[in-house]
Amino acid sequence: MARYLVTGGCGFIGSHLIERLLAAGHEVRVLDDLSTGKRGNLPDGVPVMVGDVADAEAVRAAMSGEDGSGVDGCFHLAAVASVDRSREAWLETHHANLSGTIAVFDAARRANPAGPVPVIYASSAAVYGDNPQMPLTEDAATRPLSAYGADKLGCELHARVADGVHGVPTAGFRFFNVYGPRQDPKSPYSGVISIFAGRIARGEPITVNGDGEQVRDFIFVKDLVRYLTAAMGHPRPGAPVYNVCTGRPTSVNRLAEVLAELSGRPLDRRHGPARPGDIRVSVGDPSRLVATFGMSCDTPLEDGLRQTLAWL
Ligand code: NAD
Ligand code: UD2
Structure with missing residues (x-):
C-alpha cells in the first residue's frame, strides 16, 4: 500500500480519486485551499492541509507530512478550473494554475531521500483551443485561447523540465468535459x-x-480516475500526455x-x-x-x- 498527496483533493474530481485510492487501501493526505472544494466531499479522517498550492513551503510540508513520513507520489489536481475565471483574474489564476504546478514538481524532486516521486497531473483539452481537428489527437497543434489553457500548456512544458532536468516522472492528462x-x-x-x-x-x-x-x-468522472491511479503504477519517461475522452x-x-x-x-x-x-x-x-x-x-x-x- 502506498501513501499519496492529492492537491485539490476536496474538489469534484479529487474527491472521486480519493474514494478510489482509499478503496484500494492506500493512505491519502490533501493540500487544498478550499476555494471551491469542500471538506464534506471527503470521508472523515482524511487529513486536509489548508494551504495554497503556489506556496512552495506549504507544498513541501504537505509532501513531507507532519511526521516526516514523505509520500510515494502526488496527484496534482489543485487549480482554478475555470476558463471564465482565468479571464477575470488572469494573474491570480496563473499563480494557482502554473506556479502551483511548478511548486509541486519542485517539491517532488526532493520529497524522498530515495529520490524524486512521480506526479500525475491534470491538464485540459483547453490546450487545443480553437484547433478544429476532429477528433483531436495528442499531437494536434496546441493553440490555447484562454489564460487557463495557456497555463495548462505551461504545466505540460514544465513537466518536461521536471522529467528531463530533475528526474521527476510525470504523466499529464488532458481532461475533456468531465461530469x-x-x-x-x-x-x-x-x-x-x-x-x-x-x-x-x-x-x-x-x-x-x-x-x-x-x-x-463528456467524460464520466469515475471513468477518468481509473486512468490517474493506473498511471501512478506505471510512471513512464518523457513526460507523456494523454487525452481523457470518449x-x-x-x-x-x-x-x-x-x-x-x-x-x-x-x-x-x-x-x-x-x-x-x-x-x-x-x-x-x-x-x-x-x-x-x-x-x-x-x-x-x-x-x-x-x-x-x-x-x-
Ligand atoms: P474543482 O474546483 O472542484 O477542484 C479544484 C480543487 O482545487 C478545489 O478543491 C479547490 O479548492 C482547489 N484549489 C483551487 N486553487 C487552489 C490553490 N491555489 N491551492 C490549493 N488548492 C486549490 O475542479 P475539478 O473539476 O475537480 O478540477 C480538478 C482539476 O481538473 C483541475 O486541475 C482542473 O483544471 C482540471 N480539469 C477539470 C475539467 C472539468 O471538466 N471539470 C476539465 C479539464 C481539466
Ligand atoms: C470545459 C472545462 C474547462 C476546460 C475546457 C477545455 C468545465 C466547467 N470547464 O470548458 O475547464 O477544460 O472544457 O476545452 O468543465 N453552456 C450553455 N449553457 C450553460 C453553460 C454552458 O449553453 O448554462 C455551453 C457552453 O457555452 C459550452 C458548453 O455548454 O458551449 C460547455 O460549457 P462548459 O462551461 O461546461 O465547458 P467548456 O467546454 O467551456
Missing part, C-alpha cells in the same frame, strides 16, 4: 451538465449559449434533451447569446489512452447522467 456527482451545480463556473441537471431537476429554465449545436466530449460528440441541445427525458421534466430551453470565445467542436481521440492503459471510458452518457441526477 458526475459532486460537481457543484450552484457554481457559476461549473460544467454545463451540472448546471443543466440542477436547473431541470428544480423545474427551472436552462439557458443555451448560442444555437446549442456546439459539441463536447471520442463521442454530444451537442449542448442533445444534452439538454436527454437530461429532461431522464429526469421526467419538461424542457424549458431559452437561447442566450453565444459565449465569447466558446469552442465550437471539442472531441478527443482516446486511442493513446486505450492503447497505453488497456481500458476505455465506457460509461454510456445516459448512465452517467442518471448517476448525476440521482446525486442532486
Whole structure:
C-alpha cells in the first residue's frame, strides 16, 4: 500500500480519486485551499492541509507530512478550473494554475531521500483551443485561447523540465468535459451538465449559449480516475500526455434533451447569446489512452447522467 498527496483533493474530481485510492487501501493526505472544494466531499479522517498550492513551503510540508513520513507520489489536481475565471483574474489564476504546478514538481524532486516521486497531473483539452481537428489527437497543434489553457500548456512544458532536468516522472492528462456527482451545480463556473441537471431537476429554465449545436466530449468522472491511479503504477519517461475522452460528440441541445427525458421534466430551453470565445467542436481521440492503459471510458452518457441526477 502506498501513501499519496492529492492537491485539490476536496474538489469534484479529487474527491472521486480519493474514494478510489482509499478503496484500494492506500493512505491519502490533501493540500487544498478550499476555494471551491469542500471538506464534506471527503470521508472523515482524511487529513486536509489548508494551504495554497503556489506556496512552495506549504507544498513541501504537505509532501513531507507532519511526521516526516514523505509520500510515494502526488496527484496534482489543485487549480482554478475555470476558463471564465482565468479571464477575470488572469494573474491570480496563473499563480494557482502554473506556479502551483511548478511548486509541486519542485517539491517532488526532493520529497524522498530515495529520490524524486512521480506526479500525475491534470491538464485540459483547453490546450487545443480553437484547433478544429476532429477528433483531436495528442499531437494536434496546441493553440490555447484562454489564460487557463495557456497555463495548462505551461504545466505540460514544465513537466518536461521536471522529467528531463530533475528526474521527476510525470504523466499529464488532458481532461475533456468531465461530469458526475459532486460537481457543484450552484457554481457559476461549473460544467454545463451540472448546471443543466440542477436547473431541470428544480423545474427551472436552462439557458443555451448560442444555437446549442456546439459539441463536447463528456467524460464520466469515475471513468477518468481509473486512468490517474493506473498511471501512478506505471510512471513512464518523457513526460507523456494523454487525452481523457470518449471520442463521442454530444451537442449542448442533445444534452439538454436527454437530461429532461431522464429526469421526467419538461424542457424549458431559452437561447442566450453565444459565449465569447466558446469552442465550437471539442472531441478527443482516446486511442493513446486505450492503447497505453488497456481500458476505455465506457460509461454510456445516459448512465452517467442518471448517476448525476440521482446525486442532486
Ligand atoms: P474543482 O474546483 O472542484 O477542484 C479544484 C480543487 O482545487 C478545489 O478543491 C479547490 O479548492 C482547489 N484549489 C483551487 N486553487 C487552489 C490553490 N491555489 N491551492 C490549493 N488548492 C486549490 O475542479 P475539478 O473539476 O475537480 O478540477 C480538478 C482539476 O481538473 C483541475 O486541475 C482542473 O483544471 C482540471 N480539469 C477539470 C475539467 C472539468 O471538466 N471539470 C476539465 C479539464 C481539466
Ligand atoms: C470545459 C472545462 C474547462 C476546460 C475546457 C477545455 C468545465 C466547467 N470547464 O470548458 O475547464 O477544460 O472544457 O476545452 O468543465 N453552456 C450553455 N449553457 C450553460 C453553460 C454552458 O449553453 O448554462 C455551453 C457552453 O457555452 C459550452 C458548453 O455548454 O458551449 C460547455 O460549457 P462548459 O462551461 O461546461 O465547458 P467548456 O467546454 O467551456
